[in-house]
Amino acid sequence: MTPAQPDRALPPSVSPWWRQSGLWRVFLALAIFMATLYLSYRDIGQANAISSLRMGHHTHTLFKTYEEVERLMRTLRRYTLQDPVRGATLDDVQLHYELLVSRLGVFHEGEANLGLLEFDDVRTAVEGLAVTLDAIEPMLAELKPDPYDLGYPTIQALLRPYRVQFFELGKQFLMSAEVRNEQIIRHYNSRTDWHLAAPAASGLLLLLLFFAQLRQSMRLAESLAAESRKLSHMAAHDPLTGLPNRALMKDRLIQAIHHMHRAGGRFGVLFIDLDRFKAVNDSLGHGAGDELLKIVAERLSACVREGDTVARISGDEFVLIIEDIGDDDGILSDVANRVAAQLRIPFLLAGQELLVTGSIGISRYPDDGQEAELLLMNADAAMYSSKANGRDSVCAYQVEMNSRCVSRLELSRDLQHALERDQLELHYQPCVALQTGEIFGVEALLRWRHPVRGLLAPDDFIALAEESGLMTPIGDWVIRQACSQAAAWHQQGMPQLKMAVNLSAVQLQQPGLAGRVAEALEASGHPAALLELELTETQLMHDIDTAIAATQALRELGVCIAIDDFGTGCCSLSCLQRLPVSTLKLDRSFVQDAPNNPGAAAIARSVIGLGKSLELAVLAEGIETPEQLAFLRAHQCDAGQGYLFSRPLPAAHIPDLIQTHKAA
The missing domain is CATH 1.10.287 (Helix Hairpins)
Known part of the structure; x- marks a missing residue:
């Protein structure tokens, strides 16, 4: 594989x-x-303008005028002669008179009719008919229904010339329209109008x-x-090695459990932890450590069959799922021995040969557990037993290997009293403006000074605090202590620093978070705008609606919100728009690989560009080399933190660090 x-x-x-x-x-x-x-x-x-449309309109107007004159004359005749079948009244005569007057009014309406009056014959006929109608109007009122009434022939004589005249004018315009149509057709037939x-x-x-x-x-x-x-x-693979990450490994482990449960088969889990890997990081830097992890991933993949799973679940921890081993535990032993042999081969890094071995623990389904978490826990216990045996060894799980669980319980018990016994403390790592080199803030990092085990990092006890319900009081203490320390530095004459504090998912889900933060700010006097609370993408996406409500309440106080380890989770752009975020913290895995890995460089550029587009500040974590710093400066990253500037330090060392940094 x-x-x-x-x-x-x-x-x-x-x-x-x-x-x-x-x-x-x-x-x-x-x-x-x-x-x-x-x-x-x-x-x-x-x-x-030149077609027969207008000419046709003229012809229509003239013929309609002729028809109105003709109707008036016929109505007069029926009224005077008193036709018993088609008789007419004086009102009918008056109606047709008014229709004829209205028809003459049409000649003075519209562009086409006004153009008709430009013809002398038409204008003369219209004006003459208008005068005639004015003359016969009083005669119509006195007209009697008697064929011998002298008014009847007089009126007929006055109208008859105009009836003939309008009929002849209509004929003339009709003939002119036909001629014009032929001219237009010949005109357009001679053209080629593609448009x-x-x-x-x-x-x-x-x-x-x-x-x-x-x-x-x-x-x-x-x-x-x-x-x-x-x-x-x-989202499902480790960006450094390309192997399945913890989430995908657990999914495949659950699938294997279901499959073997139905088939009645068995499979094995190998938990591998590299020995003395921290020494490689400390001596050669994290870049060399990352190269080592890539080579380890290739060697582990070469030791398993197609269909088996090789996953990287944390810094130097790998898990192998060996499918369908039947009743032969020798298959697991063979794979584990091949892995151990591959890890014993020297690694060539930075021109040096390194010997890095591995401690391997084995658990089997269903012998050592029938649930994914239990199989992993037992394989982990076997791995720690291998380390206790001198490292570079293989150990299968035995029931008596639960001492690590006992140790975990002891640590959880001690944590119950850590706060009241004043065993918790904060270390601070500076945040630097990359373009100016100015230290503008610090990030508060929790430490537990255990009376027996020494100084413990958050990874050693935060999960226990969340499980035991201690995360809320511990988190509130961290916020109060960080704000008080920032205010104390300012009273000592230092410039006001932005204080970044990590929030856990448990704190985010607890009601009243904004109120407790407000109390810490009021008690310390530290400005709300200089307090930045950090949340990871995973914490935000666990319950996005609650996260939005909680962060908006914090933002209303004036507190800044940052997304930590950005790029490693599954926060969508739509969710990012809904969250009142002010800062994106680029995950250290992309920063470390950016100068030499095109993929990591592309992601880093994308996150920086996204921050610029959304008007968010972008802070890069884990800057350890000048090459990484040069890359980030070249792409206009706003700020950064990492060992290149300073390790996390106790509060008493921060004033000297800032003074030294200013002098440099």
Whole structure:
């Protein structure tokens, strides 16, 4: 089985946003469409100006006027002669008179009708008919329904010339329209107006753009799917070695338990801890330690079968899950001996040969446990028994190896009294502005000075504190002590420093956190804006709604919120937007690999760029070499901390450190 290789970082796109989005195609299509639409509209206007539409309108108006004159004359005749079948009343006569007057009013309305009056014959006829209608209006009122009434022939005689005149004018305009139509047809048949095909051309162009945009969307979907797979791989694998991490290892361990339970089989768990690995880090630096871990991962993967699991679960601890061993425990012994033999081969690092061995513990399912945690705990106990036997050995779990559990219980018991016996203390590591080199703050790091075991780091007892319910009082003490110490430094004449304090998941879930922080700030006099509370991505995502409510309450006090170990968890961008975060702390694993590992460098650049985009400060953790510092400065990282500047120090040493740093 070969170890999974870390994913290579994809090169960042250099195309401008408008080209990536495809908007330039839409703008081009709209420009072409508007241009062709303008040209088409212009030609339609020209054609309308000279076409028979207007001529036809003129003809219609003239013939309608003729018809109104004719209707008035017929109505007069029916009224005067008193036709028994189609008789008419004086009201009918008056109605048709008013319709004719209204028809004459049309000649003075609209551009087309006003243009009709530009013809002399039409204007003369209209004006004459208007005068005639004014003349016959009083005559209509006196007209009797008698064929011998002298008013009837007089009115008929006055209207008859205009009936004939309007009929003849209509005929003339009708003939002119037909001639004009032929001229227009000959005019347009002699031209080639490609732009009149604007709708079809634009439609075709938009169809092509649709397919181009569809292709781009498909490529984007493929890119997002690949990025999702990459992020899923990163969430389940160790970024340094590419091996499964603790979460994926536990998932596979649970799957193996279920499978073997159904099949009635057995499998084994090997817990491996490198001997004297800390000496490598202390003597050659963490860079050499990381290279050693990569080589160890390759050697372990070469010792197992396809289908077995090799995982890195912490700094120098590895777990192997050996599937389906049947009833032969010799398979586990053979694998463990191969692993031990591989680790005994000298490692060539930094031009030096190093001898780094491993202590190996073995547990078996179902003999030594039927639950994942129990199998791991028993393999861990066997590994510590191997270390107790002089290291570089293999030890299978035995029931009597529970002394480590007893030791854990003793440590938990001692922790119950650590706070009241004043055994807890804080060490402080400076935070430096990378562009100016100024120390602007410190991070408070908890230590337990055990009366027997000496100075213990948080990894040795924080889990016990959370399990035993002591995390809330210990966490509150840390906040009070850190704020009081910052205020004390300021009273000594030091500049006010930002104080960073780690919060645990238990503290975040406890109600009243904001109130207790406010009390600590008020009691110490330390400004809320200079207190920064740090939470890891895992803590935030455990219960995102509670985390948002708690952090917003803290932010309302003026306290700053930072996400610690950013890049190692699964905090989504949508959650990041909802959280009132002011600082992202780039995890040390990316900082250490950034100068030489393109993948780590890409992640570091992405986190820094993300912080800039969201207007968040970015602080890099674990800076240990000038090369790492140069990389971070080159990419405009805001701040950093690490052994390159200083180890965590007791409070009494911080004033001298700042004074020395200023002098340098």
